[in-house]
Amino acid sequence: MSTTDRFVPDRLQSPLEQRLKSWETLLLLVAIGIFVANSFASPYFLNAWNLSDATFNFTEKAMIAFAMALLIISGEIDLSVASIIALASTAMGAAVQMGVGMPGLVLIGLGVGLLCGAFNGLLVTRMGLPSIVVTIGTMSLFRGISFIVLGDQAFRGYPQSFSWFGQGYVWWVISFEFVLFAIIALIYAILLHKTNFGRAVYAIGNNATGAMFSGIRVQRVKFTLFLLTGLMSGVAAICLTARLGSTRPSIATGWELEIVTMVVLGGVSILGGSGTIIGVVIAAFVMGLVTFGLGLLNVPGIVMSIVIGALLIGVIALPRLWSMWRAR
Amino acid sequence: MLEQTDNTILRDAASDDVAVLALDRITKTFPGVKALSEVSLQLYPGKVTALIGENGAGKSTVVKTMTGIYQPDGGAILVGGKVTKFPVPQAASDHGVTAIHQETVLFDELSVAENIFLGHAPRGAFGLIDLKKMAERAREILNGIGANIDPEHKLKDLGIANKHLVAVARALSIDARVVIMDEPTAALSHKEIEELYELVETLKAQGKAILFISHKFDEIFRIADNYTVFRDGQLIGDGAIADVSEPDLVKMMVGRDVSQIFPTRDSSPGDTILRVEGYSHPTEFEDIGFFLRKGEILGFYGLVGAGRSELMQALFGITRPSGGTVEIDGAPVQIKSPADAVDSGIVYVPEDRGKQGAILDLPIFQNVTLPSLGRISSKGFLKLAEEFKLAREYTERLDLRAASLDTHVGNLSGGNQQKVVIAKWLATKPKVIILDEPTKGVDIGSKAAVHEFMAELAAQGLAVIMVSSEIPEVLGMSDRVIVMREGRMVAELANGDLQPETLVRHAAGI
């Protein structure tokens, strides 16, 4: 940057400076802290295979969390994601019973995800309904359809080639899911931070009316975001179904909350308008490490939910308490 | 008597009354801003005091201090000469101080009676609200101010003028001794304003002290007894209206002599660029037809609510017209969204800058480039260097003052925010720019800059539509003026030696 005598500089702080003071940096320190604490707490923690196993705790949820992050930044929310997983998984299970092969299953999983996303998107953008209510409704509706189809039964018998999506390894301890997680993270980071589309998402989240008055096609962008969230739920459904090898209607119950927690923990404002993908990536690792670490210490899963719930409130409450305390 | 530079309290020499409410050297500081600096103000029973000041002079801060919403950092509030504190809004209303705010701050979903008595409803058995008594008393109060409103209707079913009357009734219901009216005529029609003046007279006759906040000098001279002028959070002067002239007040308000001078323009319009015919909307406007030439400024005058902004928003694709045609450069265009409008070369600078014009929480450069993202990217990927270049080019053209281009727009003054919005649109290289009340909320100093810039745009061949309710602005800037009334075009006038009275006559239909 040349030092001309320009009256109005581009920036006052360099992007690097801003980044160092950011939420993401703090979160990264937390993640490192948890990593170190875990490695002292359990002798089994620093084992390549154990760590690799631990990634399954968050990869599928994180894939959806990236799309959810964009949706929340734009000022909307989708609580039906876990139910989309259930419906997509049920559809794939039904297809297996009809003898559909691996490529067909993948297409069905993605297709159902897209359809569900389109349904949410149409209700929100065409009819102008609040997304939180719409997706509480479709949350019941989508999973309800799975219950109607399956009742208390389960679909099994997924082909070996399909199982690879949930159980396969690309190289040594690096699983296919982890690679997919990394690729999707990269794609969403570019989409949000480096494209016109991402800029429109931020503008809409800050002031949807202002964005529309600036010539942004607000409803089209929002519809696309619901499509993307549905699509990612389809991807997650493929991975999860392949990993479990069976489909029950209760599959992925409660994931929507963990995914929203991941997004908020990652520094995305629940009120819309701000947040980054790298934040969500780090939040995914933090949640994965906490779950894995407590698991090694034989702490049951439901107790971890206390930690997750406290994290969700704590990450927002602590900075506010801090600034209130300082204002005295 | 005019310039009170030392902030001493000027006593109302003509009156021996004790002020029913007085502020004594009140100071209020917000992070980074001293909103009020030792200001004093006295309100006397049966007198209307006009509070005058530019935007940002501290008028609304004073109202919020007087109604217990803000706590002063220094100074005292005196009620009937006794030092009093208003720790919560309820305390202010307990002392008979009530405010009728600029936007009617009432509750759409509650009934008229509930709106009037919210917080102090008459109680019956077991301390429960007595609904019947509440409706009766509401009816009494409404009748007392000549308002024919059913107290059991929901507020949302009422028109804006009636909502205002409900707000006044609410003020009366707490047996107010001090009534603060914050720009009460801003959203009212000519007739409604006259009715409001009568109401003020009624309140005066009842011995209430009234603080009347207004921008409009004609109404200040019409109804006020005393005046108080603020500038930049300081008391500049006060006294009796009878002892002061309009130029004196203006001078106190802005701190210098301002004769509104408009840029001289050499108007030689070029080819017709925009032609609108038979343009109608189901509820907002009907059969609008006009043309606009390159280099021309076309003024739209009318009373508030005449349908001017609604017409412009339809042209910009916010709402859908029910019929009619729009031609740009002789070719018909279909505008279904603002994005279509921008593509066709029509851009719109809205009146509501904070909600519609700018995105306050985004930096300046992102606001400027928002409609032009296609030009600073390739295949959808943003090029940051080009983005800054584009933002720099247009903000420099408008002489924007800011700490840096990544300053949030919300941190800028009204005038500079307006520059960001205009820069945003110029960057799209438009053919027609529509400015809706372009100097509203812009301090007098920056108004001239906006006017000059409009003249420059026209000189460069841009076609300009200016919606304005300020007659001097309409007369000073426009080549032609279209007057609208109740959703229709009632006059199209060439601006040779157009007289203000002509505009008012057409707009009011007299």
Next chain:
Amino acid sequence: MLKRILTSRETLLVGAIILLLALISSRFPGFVAPSNLANVFNDTSPLILLAIGQMIVILTKCIDLSVAANLALTGMVVSMVNVAAPGLPIVVILMIAIGLGTILGMINGILVWKLAIPPIVVTLGTMTIFRGIIFVISDGKWVNSHEMSPAFKAFPRAEFLGLPVLGWIAIFAVIIFTIVMTRTTLGRAFHAAGGNPHAATYAGINVGKTQFCAFTISGALAGLTGYLWVSRFAVSYVDIAGGFELDVVAACVIGGVSIMGGIGTVTGALLGALFLGIIKNALPVVDISPFWQLAISGGAIIIAVALNAQANREKGRIILKRAEHAT
């Protein structure tokens, strides 16, 4: 006036419920027998109680997703208290349940009021925390019927005029909260704080404190329901009433409560809950698998919110005289 009553949401909903009952009874007349209707009402009572609390919370522009977890935690605590001290009178049990529920509600309220954390985040968090605490205090074990004292189990089932106490409690709650919402300052404050928070501040209403009160009421009702739930079903474990918070929100939405705040009535919440309750109870009667219930309530939410949106669509300014007369 009459026209407004006829077109109100409550009237439409009553119509829909009557139609629903008529449809069911045309095939299965036994469903509308008074004893069965009393049974359906009793079965729907927990939903009614929670929907009233949720309605008040939503009225203030908030949402409480922690109600079912609050219910489960309170239920577990009173069950364990009962096991430890079987002789404790029911009045004390009720006080513990309402008291604990109130405290849990106040925690939500404080976080929303004093720290200004978005309600959805607060209650998502407390929802998982409350469930986790149940596991910790119970060690994941169930409290079964045979461990509970007879008096503990008998209270909600005791019949009076053909309706169990549980149903009567719901009726009392409806009456009391109708009075609170229409005839007290606090009730109007709930409407005002959600309908126009800005104006509410000017009218001397502390919006945050009002929201705190709403969460407190919601928590108290959830706590009360917690005891009634575990005693009626005579079992308590971590997952009771799992996902019930969504039924509660659904009842409110169907009852015409606007998620944007400011619009909603106790009657609406009652009718919304009854609508869902009737469907749930009718499914086995008309021989549809209970697995349909989830999808039906989902569909009902979507239809209801679409209807609400149609009714509350903002009308543009009417400027033309012609148009004014036409409407």
